[in-house]
Amino acid sequence: MSKIPLSYKRHRFPRELIAHAVWLYFRFPLSFRLVEEMLLERGIVVSYETICRWNLKFGAEYVRSLRRKRAKRGDLWHLDEVRVVIGGHIHWLWRAVGQDGYILDEILQKRRNTKAAKRLLTRLLRQQGVRPRRMITDKLKSYGAAKRKLRLSVRHLSHKGLNNRAENSHLPLRKRERIMQRFRSPGGCQRFLTVFSIVRNLFVPPAANANALARHIHRLQAFAQWNTVTILAA
Structure with missing residues (x-):
């Protein structure tokens, strides 16, 4: 149709x-x-x-009508999570950033655990259609556990100092969060981010x-x- x-x-x-x-x-x-x-x-x-x-x-x-920036074979993926408070409750925004600084995907989730990390990786692999050359994260152990569950043969570097690209990607969101005086609902936050990130990727x-x-x-x-x-x- x-x-x-x-x-x-x-x-x-x-x-x-x-x-x-x-x-x-x-x-x-x-x-x-x-x-x-x-x-x-x-x-x-x-x-x-x-x-x-x-x-x-x-x-x-x-x-x-605007496609997300797609990763290329052999790219580096920077993965990170940031806390977002909505209605007094803590949520976690899980984000994947490519080596050029473009946001590949982001999911707002209630948990900061292996299940949430696995969901992000599963979506990434399905949407991108390729595997990264290296995966760079902070020291959260959930990434390594999720990688093992998915049996990914990808080099995983876990070091806070290497993940500045992902951490810097949160700054525009923080600016918007202050202007908007925080998000009203998880669904509204996810809908906003879908448009915001793709427009930002474009320009x-x-x-x-x-x-x-x-x-x-x-x-x-x-x-x-x-x-x-x-x-x-x-």
Whole structure:
């Protein structure tokens, strides 16, 4: 069955403005009220409630057409977990980051144990379709136990100092968490992260792009892809 295209019908504002508001919210550490103010400065009067509805409706639809960055055979996988407090309860965000700094996958789970680590690895192997050359984690023993349960013949390096790439990947989330005054529910957090990480993957240049021209070209290509996705959604 073919997918029904997303429709902008019965929306008072043009699709270019809706796509721009969604891009602003997920690309930068902004609240809905700040996006409202930025649009007002351009003479566009739209409430933050409307911007919130746009992000809930269109954000997930856009990223369905944007594929996650896929790992290559022989890549390094950096795995890490970070604590997220939601409604007074501790959850753990398990994240896998490729050698170029792109987020390969992330799962919010209640536990920080072998079962949770195994779930992350199982999803990664299924979605990526390849095995890494090396797996780098912190000193949490659950990673090694999960690797043994899955019988992975992958070199595993467990050292906090080697895992800076994964640990640094949590910083943008922490900024958003402060702006949003924490997440309201685990489901809402997972939905937000799905869109946020894919949009960030699209626009942030890989670590190998050390010069300004390469970064500029990368972002121009990202804008072209974003515009294509938001137009095709019509």
